[in-house]
Amino acid sequence: MINNDNDRVVFFDIDGTLLDTSNFAETARKAAIGLMVDNGLPLDKDEAYGVLKTIIREKGSNYNKHFNILTQVVLGHEDPMLVALGMVTYHNVKMALLRPFAETIDTLIYLKSRGYRLAVISNGITIKQWEKLVRLNVYSFFDAVITSEEVGKEKPDNLIYDVALRKMRGNPEKSVMIGNKLKEDGLGAVNAGMSAILVNSDVTEEDREFIKKNKLDIKIIENIGDVDTIL
């Protein structure tokens, strides 16, 4: 029974789609900065947070030595105690806040019960993305995670969608991308011949007009729980 359907794949983005990341990194970074300043980093907290944000902008958010550079910039040398304090605090707060949206699990169960196979397409590092699925305890729902690290191209590049469809043996016409970004998730998917559903997106009125005028198969819903109104 499932076999007839197994070219129907729902691909998910993770951050902001399955996983509630609103204010997540900011809260964790501010907690880390707070303890670093309390333990001797000689700036006030707002200044220190500003310096950290500049470093993150320059190095990218996947870089893992933001706090090392922060102490180098402020003190002229790396301070391993402050770096360790920042890293542990950031990590602990992030883990404490890591959670799926309220209706994520119900939606995954619903899609499986409808015979879809599930996978993730993500701009990021493969093992890190699986780590999130493991920590959320939803890894068993997914057959594959396709990442920009693996493919060498980021969403919305066609290659990452093509690799994902091939890997899952998905029929693009019967497959759907669910994400929160119009360009990466929406346009990327329709360019690959799939349809798309946007959740928690910040699409503007102009974006909606653009989608309508070009007859793009992109639907916009408020909440991941509303996926059952479409699929």
Added chain:
Amino acid sequence: MINNDNDRVVFFDIDGTLLDTSNFAETARKAAIGLMVDNGLPLDKDEAYGVLKTIIREKGSNYNKHFNILTQVVLGHEDPMLVALGMVTYHNVKMALLRPFAETIDTLIYLKSRGYRLAVISNGITIKQWEKLVRLNVYSFFDAVITSEEVGKEKPDNLIYDVALRKMRGNPEKSVMIGNKLKEDGLGAVNAGMSAILVNSDVTEEDREFIKKNKLDIKIIENIGDVDTIL
């Protein structure tokens, strides 16, 4: 008042000395292996643990891709889901078990009240060692962490002890190394002109004879709480 005493330094080893690491890594690794096997790693748990131990022996315990290699060896390719599952489980169990010996904190308070300054001398990576002190919430007791990473030589090499004494401006004759290993902590310290105290050590009767015959200033106690019988 403290100033007269500030060339008196007590240096500590971390693992097995401040921190109860008995069966710690083994428990965490077995939990990780258990979940990896339950989720599809095609070996039985004892076999898989045996393969992991071989990898750790070959690569060293500070290497951070043991689980990647385990999946490569067993499956012929890296399986990022199983790697993520192993890493998260290992990390979570290790963090859950991370704790100081019962009398560690009392002993640190006692030594500070006696006017000693405290530091760590450790074979390891500087920020990782500070991370342990941060997670145990004892980092405020320590003025410095001197590591083999920083010095380029491991205990019992004289250089790491010399760098530590210089960095702390410690008088070797008034300073003490507290650790759990005769060679690394005991002999290393006395060769640098300091005395040493061994706790939780597995010194044999022969070791005790050797210490006595050579009149080495190495004392052996059962429990870190007994430091107050010596200092």
